[in-house]
Amino acid sequence: MPERAATPHSARAGGGMIRSCIAALVDVLVEEVRPGLSLSDRATVRDYVLATSAAMPDHFRLGFRGLALLFELSSLPVHGHRFSRLAPGERTAHVRAWRGSRIGFRRSMIAFYSTFSCYGLYSLPLREEQARAKRIAA
Numbered sequence: 001m002p003e004r005a006a007t008p009h010s011a012r013a014g015g016g017m018i019r020s021c022i023a024a025l026v027d028v029l030v031e032e033v034r035p036g037l038s039l040s041d042r043a044t045v046r047d048y049v050l051a052t053s054a055a056m057p058d059h060f061r062l063g064f065r066g067l068a069l070l071f072e073l074s075s076l077p078v079h080g081h082r083f084s085r086l087a088p089g090e091r092t093a094h095v096r097a098w099r100g101s102r103i104g105f106r107r108s109m110i111a112f113y114s115t116f117s118c119y120g121l122y123s124l125p126l127r128e129e130q131a132r133a134k135r136i137a138a
Contacts, residue, residue: 018065020084021072022050022113028095029117031088041124048120049113067109071098 023046030037030045037045053064075083075094083094098106 017072017082017084018068019050021068021082022046022053024084024086024091025068025071025095025113026117026120028088028091029114030121031092034121037121044124045117045120048123049116052116052119064109064112067105071109074098 026046026049027042030042053061056064072083075081075086075090079086079090079094081090083091086094095110099110101107
């Protein structure tokens, strides 16, 4: 019987899907306030949010991973694809729907990632040619 290559626990438990979801969500949130941000700066913000999520205590991290998984899959009935595989306009609409939801945990999840995206965004050095960003709506 051939041996399987060792798979990191996060990959077995849907970690790649959750990372893709968070990265796509951060892209939408950054696009709302800094549409002309360079790809390298976007990657820096994404990496910051992913690292912040990974560094949370277990009792928080597990809950937010579950919410991210729910968010990733909740677009299936409406759009026919997971959130991270949607077109940019569909991603924006999905985020808008969760942000304006009557269900509290949906609004809270978007506010959480908006806050950390904002921290990552405003920690970037501002270049002279860049305009100041608008506030991220939480």
